[in-house]
Amino acid sequence: MRQPSRRTVLQGVAASGAVAALGAPPAIGQAQSRVVVIGGGFAGASCARALKQEDHNLAVTLVEPQTLYTACPFSNEVIAGLREIEAQQFTYDGVRRDGIEVVHQAATGVDHAARRVRLADGAEIEYARLVVAPGVDLRFDAIPGYSETAVEAMPHAWKAGGQTVLLRRQLAEMADGGTVVISSPPNPFRCPPGPYERASLIAHYLKLSKPKSKLIILDAKDQFSKQRLFQAAWQELYPGLIEWVSLSMGGRVTEVDPSTKTLITEFGNHEADVANVIPPQRAGAIAAMAGVADQTGWCPIDPVTFESKLQPGIHVIGDAAIGGAMPKSAFTANAQAKVCAAAVISLLRDRKPAEPKLINTCYSLVAPDYGISIAGVYRPKDGLLAEVEGAGGTSPLSAPASVRAAEAVYADSWFRTITGEVFA
Amino acid sequence: MRRELLLLAVLGVVAAMPVAAEAPAGATACAGCHAPAGRDLPVPTLSGRTPESIVADMQAFRSGSRPATVMDRIAKGFSDGETRAIANWLASKDHASAKP
Known part of the structure; x- marks a missing residue:
């Protein structure tokens, strides 16, 4: 596994800082200092922002073909006529304002040896570490x-x-x-x-x-x-x-x-x-192209760093990853993204990534004023993410209407908070 | 020579910038539901809270003395030490963002 030394990372940082200070365009292809994130959903956009927040000198590129993101959580309300689709849609303006380069292209391949991501328009982006967050693909071969x-x-x-x-x-x-x-x-x-x-x-x-x-x-x-x-x-x-x-x-x-x-x-x-x-579903197609999906169609990862077990230097987060006990939810994607960002930065600095703990909270609406939830706390165990015993679980089976109504309110609050963190 | 000076100069700037401490285990997940200050949402912000009050709330959620919808289930996944570390980090973030 090729890891940049502390010295080369710092030189990369210094070089790009110096170029920026002189008013020249930022250097492209500073492999030691650029992290590329493929996929601009809850996982990818969260990760790009967390990377930039933790280290403002790090160059971060987000590769996402769509210019407008349509969020899945609460989209069932749209189907039922309770909400308009526009309430689900978010631009990447906020992500860009953080200083993240957003490239609206599809990623079409990864050159592991050269550490480059290929884009549909033929361009290539060099990375020090790559984060793959493509979500799911629907399997049209299954039924x-x-x-x-x-x-x-x-x-x-x-x-x-x-x-x-x-x-x-x-x-x-x-x-x-x-x-x-x-x-x-x-x-x-x-x-x-x-x-x-x-x-x-x-x-x-x-x-x-x-x-x-x-x-x-x-x-x-x-x-x-x-x-x-x-x-x-x-x-x-x-x-x-x-x-x-x-x-x-x-x-x-x-x-x-x-x-x-x-x-x-x-x-x-x-x-x-x-x-x-x-x-039935599998990890988004780029996961297989990048060599990080296994025969199940999903991506095995190290539960501490989210680094692929198949390809060093590439991390996989969100729905595409084999998250062990963690369900494939937007909350999970966001939580994994932040842990992964911290691990990527530690690895770039030649530091040992810290042992993480993760949370998932997932609300469902049974009616507009009737919410239920499931929550869990997770930690790495035996190479997977395992539930912390004694924690988590679902809403009580028997509860007054006021509790169901409160959970519906909290569901809406969660959506506004998380989309604010990821896109605003 | 010139490059080394430049490197030193840039490193000097980097060193002078406030660096947030690394987030302890579990800490970054809180922001999934708890928004920063200034947004009027049903789930309360953790911004501006003292570490002591967060630790006390988490203990109350864990023991069941404070009723909750999800925090009772989440609090049970964290020890007192972990909760204290998270609470301290949240407070340090407040401190860092309050700086000019």
């Missing part, structure tokens, strides 16, 4: 019949944006008495409680606007996140409206037919009026 073109008839809405708005429109256009089917993927996937929050908020919409309709969840799993809380709330708020079909009851979707919006399972066919297919 026969489901493809990039099928997403128009059967939206996934698992990356927020046009798909979110499309699913909302399909629900709005559905006649009363229609059937909504959600296909929920096997583990691991982005936002484990997400499909069930989505089912809840769609049920809320149906109950108010289309009360003769029903919603079926076809699940590739026998258990899901916050399950008892969701199921108790469905009983209380939407009795008879939501049917959950587990894996062992024939919930796994084995094929789809977009032309008839049919979802096929081993136990029979479900014809939907609105079909939301959330397919």
